[in-house]
Amino acid sequence: MAFWNEEIETMPREELERLQLRLLRAKVREMYDKSAFFHEKMRSVNMLPDDVTDFDAFRRIPFMKKTDLRDNYPDKLFTVPYDEITRVHVSSGTTGRPTVVGYTQNDLNNWTESLARGMTSFGMTKKDMLQNFHGYGLFTGGLGVHYGAERIGATVLPISTGNTERQIQLMQDLPVTAWAGTPSYMFHIADTCDRLGVDIRRDTKVKLAIAGGEPWSDSMRNKLQDRTGVRIHNCYGASEMSGPMFLECAEQSGLHVWADLAYMEILDENGDPCAEGEKGEMVVTMLQKEAFPLIRYKMNDISSLTWEKCDCGRTHPRLGRISGRTDDMLVVRGVNVFPSQIESVIGEMAFLSPFYHITLENDNYMDAMTVEVELNEEYLTEDMNALANMSKQLASRLKSILNIKAEVKLVLPGTLKRFEGKAKHVTDNRSYE
Known part of the structure; x- marks a missing residue:
């Protein structure tokens, strides 16, 4: 089994948790000093950075919510000046104001590192060619996957969305071995292939795929894999975090959440930690994000988390498939x-x-x-x-x-x-x- 960064990816849980707590404490101190918004949140519960001595104390910090991001539109939550920001992405803004997220070069490097680890974990290498169906531009999906694939040395075909027949023609004419896109668009690709008489197994070299950007189920994956012969790996992320960040390995048994980059909590309806493997609401803290940090941000997604060592050898916690959202209920x-x-x-x-x-x-x-x-x-x-x-x-x-x-x-x-x-x-x- 190949690793992108074996030392980090196989670090024992005890060491990872010590690293997480050290990074958490540093991030809380940084945010307290640099962010008026976060400073006031901590003051509201009579907390100082030095009070965060363990994970239980950290959980006293109030949640960040989507409304906080919109209320501070466009850039009041940025913690670095624009001359330190390399890129800005903006969410679709389908409800309320859009979310504007800034990135330093280190933020982009960590985002790319996360995807490089994930792609390597399910078998992508520099010998692969990735056909990227995700849209480019303000949407994070296209550029995130693009730079992750290039980091491992793979060739990228940045075709974006639409023009499905041309997509199919190019995957026949070029040595495309992998896809990235939404599962619904991959089904559309399969439907169009059937209409055109194109057999993906026979007429292309595509063997692997990354699917995300919308909710989907294991049964949907099984149907898509059976139709196409392509092994499809789940992806999770959000524009607030960075974009697509965490992927499944070859075992397809949960998304590897890199513990040196994110601290993930799964909480019940009372805000208390769920037992390992029990479903609850996801709350994420980005441990190394510089321009747009998130501390205890409620994702509104429902999932579970396990620290059980994966059969692939990686020791970081694994996130179960998203089973719903608290806000699309x-x-x-x-x-x-x-x-x-x-x-x-x-x-x-x-x-x-x-x-x-x-x-x-x-x-x-x-x-x-x-x-x-x-x-x-x-x-x-x-x-x-x-x-x-x-x-x-x-x-x-x-x-x-x-x-x-x-x-x-x-x-x-x-x-x-x-x-x-x-x-x-x-x-x-x-x-x-």
Whole structure:
């Protein structure tokens, strides 16, 4: 098994935690001295930097939230002047003000280092050519993956999103061995290959992929791997952190969170630490970020963390697959519903493709949820009994998982809208006026 930085990647847990605490204390002192925002947060709970003597004391520091970033738009949270900032990225700003994130050269180096470790962990080398489907520009995905691949010496094809037929032509004409992009766009690539009569296994050299940028499930991965023959590795990150940062190794058993770069907490609804392996809300502290530090930032993602040594030999904690978000939770007739729950049910059923859409309506203040899902091509039939049975099977399984009834509509392949970036799975038309 290859390592990018074996000494760090295999460091014993005790040493990693000592390193984390040292970095935490230094970052708290730096932020207390340099950030009026953070200084006031600590004063609000009567804390001084020297009070952070252990991890329990650190957890007394109040959380940072997304609203803090927007309230301090555009750059009030920067802790270095612009003449020390090498790059600025800006989030999409789909709700409220966008998030502006600055990077020093050291920030960019650490981001690239994180991805170089991750890419090496699942087998990418300088002999690979990466076709990068992620968008370039203000979005962090494209440039993050690009520089990570170049760091390990791989060749990068910076094709970005769109023009799918050209994408497929180039992956046939050039020795492309790896992809990076959203899983929904990879499914679109596979659909278009089928339409064009291109066999990814036969007509290309693609063997590996990095997929992220939107929620997806293990069942969705299995379907995509079965269709394409490409081994697909999960990716996690956010623009506030740096962008795509943590990847799965060849074992595909969790995302390696580099403990020298980030301190990850998993907390229950009361803000207390969850047991190892138990699901809760993710809270991240970036240990070496200079221009835009995060201290106890609530990611709104739900996951779990384990320190169990990975079979690949790496000792850093591993993050489980994201199972939902605290801020995209849907409340339907008083029941909490996550789109990821619906996606997992869809993934169980061979007759369904991974493309789905949820529509919420209300009549007389009574919520109604409709789930549209595309049939897989091979299950198309004019047999009304067969179609009814498939609909019944899906509706029954959804009710057992969600504890509410959903209307199910099976639609033809290619019916639902495709997205080159993050897929949008929910339309909420409810009104309570």
